[in-house]
Amino acid sequence: MKEWTREERYRVLQGADDIRGLYESIKESDYRQTYHVQPITGLSSDPNGFVYHKGIWHLFYQWCPWGAVHGLKYWYHSVSKDLVHWENRGVGIYPDSFYDNKGVHSGSGFSTGDDLYLFYTGNHRDEDWVRTPYTCVAKLEDSGELVKAPQPLFGPHENYTEHQRDPKVVYDEDTQQYYILLGAQSKDLKGKVLIYRSDSLLEGWTFAGELQVPGFEDLGGMWECPSIERISGKDVLVFSPQYTTLPNRNQSTNHNIYLLGKMDYKNLTFTAEGNYRHLDYGFDFYAAQFAANDGDPDRAVLTAWMGLPDNHYPTEAEDWEGSLTLPRELRLVNNRLLQRPVPALASLRKEAVVLDEELPRVCELEISNQQGQDFELKLFSKKDGSGGFCISYDGQAKLCTVDRSQMDQHFNAELGECLTVPLEDELTKLAVYIDKSSVEIFINDGQATFTSHLYPTKQEAYYSASSHLDLQAWLLKPAVTDDFVV
Structure with a gap:
């Protein structure tokens, strides 16, 4: 296994020629997928910005171009008309501002009228390598260009550790407000979801508080990638708890689970009906994200990273690793969540x-x-x-x-x-x-x-x-x- 220096992992991609030779080698691999989204080079991880907008499914993912290593992350962009046939569009968001100088980390998409916005975590580090996470937004123009807002929507909350990331944006009809769900870690090292609210999508965001999930307060030391969707009138809360082992999961400390229940945005409470369930019981499934703006009240569409944090795979020797799962259609049948390929x-x-x-x-x-x-x-x-x-x-x-x-x-x-x-x-x-x-x-x-x-x-x-x-x-x-x- 190659040992990477920090300089190698956080090298800035200057252009296509930097990795063209790497791509020519990787494309000959016996393990290149044929109907799963995968990186052209390097490492892919969390799905990001999954959204249906003006007849097109947009799907981004975390991408480090240099090899099978976590380093300077970009959002790579793929598109589809049917959730099956996907085309590469190239880098969507670059880590090229002060607020994301060491990576554009995970987040979500939000379609409103003719406009498509992408909300992400800007990973800033100073000279002493101290991290400051910012919640940022960019707009996808009709030309395909992504234009970042000049300032983040908000910075980290002082009462939590540096682990505050993965904004999921939703609009609640009852309160007629926008909400951002943010994965976080408390200073006593427990997983949390922080909630911010605003009357406007692009400004005025204020901290509303922690999401209360009665009965699940001690589940893991960090909750990554929160995502929520309403299916047939019932709310489904998905997140990825870390730093804990769970039954039927062997020694893994990274999981992806869901709760069925009722989300109360006014009181910042998710009341679960019964225990959590695993979204997937296999070895390689994490950071699942619902697609925004699907439009069907009786289903949701979801994909996930086919991998886990800190895992290593044989294609690491070929300088690439990872793919996304098949997009899945989720429906409620007899109060159970069923997942099928689209x-x-x-x-x-x-x-x-x-x-x-x-x-x-x-x-x-x-x-x-x-x-x-x-x-x-x-x-x-x-x-x-x-x-x-x-x-x-x-x-x-x-x-x-x-x-x-x-x-x-x-x-x-x-x-x-x-x-x-x-x-x-x-x-x-x-x-x-x-x-x-x-x-x-x-x-x-x-x-x-x-x-x-x-x-x-x-x-x-x-x-x-x-x-x-x-x-x-x-x-x-x-x-x-x-x-x-x-």
């Missing part, structure tokens, strides 16, 4: 194929009519049947398990290589989406999901399945351009 993903299906022994590197698998029976499905095993990524189900206990410990390439093994989720219902259906370096699993039409990076070797090209499984397979067309746009 319907347009079905347009990527080519012909149905009958699997022999070899497993295509890019495909969709579906198991139906399972009837709650025990089963085992091994992906990317070797010709002799050994190894592989194993998905298994214990029908009596209603436990679904994913195990990547038998793959040749191990990564982040210290956090655990086997994860199990208890299901409320019998497992009757399983959908699996495989790309060049990932697998996403949807159980029972999205009652639970697993997301994981995988890096199969050339010898890991086969599969096996319990004989009773009704398994269908489709090859998938590419949907994400890998064009060099800076």
